[in-house]
Amino acid sequence: MAVTGEAIATIKAMIVSGELKPGDRLPPEKELSERLGLSRNSLREAVKSLEIIRVLDVRRGDGTYVTSLEPRLLLEALAFVVDLHDDSSVLEIFEVRGVLEPFAAARAALVITEDQLRALSQSIASVDAAAPIESLVEHDLEFHRLISEAGGNAYLSSLIEGMSSATVRARIWRGITQDGATARTLSEHEAIVAALASGDPERAGAAVRSHVEGIDSWLRAAL
Template sequence: MPMDLSIEKINLEGTISSEIVKIIKDNLLNGNLRPGDKLPTEKELMEQIGVSRTPVREAVKILEAIGVIQIKRGEGMYITNNLSHFSLNPLIFSLILHSNDMEALIQFRQHFEVLLMNMIITKDDKDIHAIENVYQSQIDRMTTELSPAQLVEIDLEFHYAVLEATNNPFVIEIGKTIYEIIKPKMIHFKNSQSIERTLATHKFYLDLISGKREFDSTRIVQDMIKNNEEMVND
């Protein structure tokens, strides 16, 4: 049976969906919610919190994307039994609460990815074969028949391969979380026309990592941010 949530006053200066995510986070941290617990329905959440359906659904999508809640068809929403230590990390929830600032999110992601490439380039024993293999497979697999969600999944395989090539567990965990948070926004603007841009971006990354292009971090970040802004606004 779903329980009533412990709810503090909502800060109306922020986005309502982010405030709902914060409510769930606080209830997990204070023990009012535990793994396996059933959550109130969307309608019940609307009534308990005093908000409309739209921000509730947005919050649910965010929480589902990062693995905090699980939706069981015909049964309802549950706190997952497989909560990782990262799901409740204050840093992760801080990223979630600020994820509606698209400009800042794009900027942060690009600086982070330049860090990844620099880490790989400066490794004495760098191995980029896995990244190259993913890129080559994407050329064949990214077709116009695929849905935006499918295109994003294939797109992210490349970025996960870059993460793994750093061999740094801190970077890998933070990177995975960043991509999970940004994934819903990527799906929103991903379409068949963006396939060529995606592949060109990945080829650019590969050329930088393999040393075929000069690594000028300032110029690279500027170019990457411009590319993502253009994609979002297309």
């Protein structure tokens, strides 16, 4: 296993250094194993591991390529792990959201465009207090995604989206069991848009923090 780890580290170093770039094809297995001083079996295990986490793309009969290395692609493995959460670990997910999403909103407040603000307002207008819970949850996911994307950090946005999708059950549960959940959510979203429009990062971060912590507090009481 140590030898396989060494092979993974070596391939990673080749990518980090720029020797291998997104879309590049790796040298043939025999050539690469000899160059790295590794057995072909160790190299195969390393390639298999890097394929699982979407760093490499093994194309049968064609060769092995470095993927696009886009944040969304690389964070798929994390999203898979998050999807396996249980009702207690979802509390930990909300704790992490309570740290990351206010930061993302603060970033967004400094650079958000009029078009992006308009998209947020349109998302709010797409649902009302009488809308089905599923529609509210769909809006909520889109609303938070738009904010994180507006901040301009693709890794942060992908990380937040991966965690956010894992809390869908909790959001639906809240919508069904808590009186006024839809109206409260929409009101808080409007306050967040106003904070973003003000260009004040502290105000935007505080508005999102209050929103996420409100859900977290309800969930803790419900559990």
